[in-house]
Amino acid sequence: xxxxxxxxxxxxxxxxxxxxxxxxLEELExxxxxxxxxxxxxxxMMLISERxxxxxxxxxxxxxxxxxxxxxxxxxxxxxxxxxxFEFYKKIISLLHELSKSAFENRDERIKKIIKCLEFYKQEMxxxxxxxxxxxxxxxxxQEKPEPKNQYFG
Numbered sequence: 001x002x003x004x005x006x007x008x009x010x011x012x013x014x015x016x017x018x019x020x021x022x023x024x025l026e027e028l029e030x031x032x033x034x035x036x037x038x039x040x041x042x043x044x045m046m047l048i049s050e051r052x053x054x055x056x057x058x059x060x061x062x063x064x065x066x067x068x069x070x071x072x073x074x075x076x077x078x079x080x081x082x083x084x085x086f087e088f089y090k091k092i093i094s095l096l097h098e099l100s101k102s103a104f105e106n107r108d109e110r111i112k113k114i115i116k117c118l119e120f121y122k123q124e125m126x127x128x129x130x131x132x133x134x135x136x137x138x139x140x141x142x143q144e145k146p147e148p149k150n151q152y153f154g
Contacts, residue, residue, distance in 0.1 A: 007038035015040065021115045028118075041110050045099060048117045052096050055129050058136075059089045076139035088128055095120055 012025045022028075028044075029035055032051065036043045061070040062082055077085065095117050102113040 002037070004037040005035065008036050008040045008043065011038055011040035012036065015111060019111050019115060021119075022111075023118065041107060041114070044114050045103065045110065048114060048121070049096060049099055051121065052092050052099075052117065052125070055125055056089060056092045056096070058129070058133065059085050059092075062086075063089075073136055073139065076135055085132065088124070091120070092125070 009025065012022075016022045016024075023031075025036065032047050034047060036047070062074050062077060062085060065071045065074055095113075099113045099117055102110040
């Protein structure tokens with residue numbers, strides 16, 4: 001085991017003693033499929049922000065389609081679903097900004113934001129994204145009927 005990994009494990013154990021809401025390191029690494037190392041707080045922030053940004057990106061295509069696939073995927077959701085997803089998207093973006101802002105605050109504030117983001121991930125993001133991505137995947141298997149007015153080539 002390299003020094004940064006050993007130091008990361010030590011730092012995380014110290015954090016968990018002070019912040020009981022943090023999950024076990026093994027659980028976190030299994031969920032995010034990565035091995036954390038020192039500096040642990042920066043690593044956690046990066047890991048969480050990458051996952052949250054990825055989820056936001058999936059949803060953005062409904063509101064800002066730029067490719068043909070995005071335009072087709074917009075049709076997979078009705079207006080009510082799009083409104084609900086936009087409200088969810090706003091939560092993700094707000095939390096991403098809170099997490100980024102915490103980089104300019106003290107370590108305890110960064111940990112509080114990390115915990116808040118992890119709770120959001122577990123409680124809301126994971127189930128919402130599973131449902132959303134399942135609908136996206138199934139949408140591609142349904143028969144797409146071309147609309148003559150939307151076709152580029154006549």
